[in-house]
Amino acid sequence: MMVPVADRDPHPGDPSDPNAHQRGDHPAPPPAVPPGNLPALPPAGQPPLGPEDTEQWRKFQEFQRFQQFQEFQRTQGDELPGETSRPKRRGKPLWVRVLRSRWFRRLVYVIVFVLLLNWAYDHFFGNPDEDLPASVTGGSKARRTVLFATSPKVAVRMVYDNIAQEVLPDACTRFESEEVEMQFARHFNAPDCATAVHRLHADVTDVTRYSLPRFPPRMDLTPGPDGSVVISSCEMEVHDGPRLGRFTVKVIPGSRADQWTITRHDAEPDPCPVPSPPTR
Secondary structure, three states: OOOOOOOOOOOOOOOOOOOHHHHOOOOOOOOOOOOOOOOOOOOOOOOOOOHHHHHHHHHHHHHHHHHHHHHHHHHHOOOOOOOOOOOOOOOOOHHHHHHOOHHHHHHHHHHHHHHHHHHHHHHHOOOOOOOOOHHHHOHHHHHHOOOOEOOHHHHHHHHHHHHHOOOOOHHHHOEOOHHHHHHHHHHOOOOOHHHHHHHHHHOOOOHHHHOOOEOOOOOOOOOOOOOOEEEEHHHOEOOOOOOOOEEEEEEOOOOOOOOEEEEEEEOOOOOOOOOOOOOO
16 A cells, blocks of 8 residues: 655755745845855765755855846946935036136236226326316316206306205305305305305295296307306396306316306396496
């Protein structure tokens, strides 16, 4: 009588077991380093290795295949399992590269050098005309007035306009110097030019009409031997406000397009004398 013999269950993880893959009995992942004390293969004609030696030999072969797989991936440029990709280095911003560039630093050096050279020249040599009177150089007037008059009529009309609208300091900087300002102030019994402007503005009854005085054609605006033009308020047509006396206007020497400034002020009778009728 034959006794049935159960099939021998293959050793778990035995590579000779054809059902190992289906049962999920795959061996654990290969170790990071090959195991030591590996047994040598028995020579031909010797009995086979025992189960433990066979398992160690199998793990060693899997480790070798895993190393070959890693080497293959390195040659293909693929990322190895478990490795994290390194972030790519971003280039520096454009403005950083410009500031650190050699040509930019040279440009800054040149600008600083030019500024220092200009400062040194002004400091040690200065302006040869800075100590001359304003009537000669016109430089003092350039610091006192923002906008120059382009004709004798405009120079006087702007004084009327500034007083009509009580614009300071423009009403006073129309004059060539502080000395001429004080001439104007004294003729209206004021301690300074600004006070005279405030008092005269209080007597204006119509700002628009007063700010636009007229110059009749009979007025003589021909420059004298010294190049100055004298304009009398009594000869002008002034409405709705006080007349401002007699102005002496002259071109600023060296100015562009003949810019005019008031170099003298004189008082006139109030009221103005009635002009005599022309003789035939």
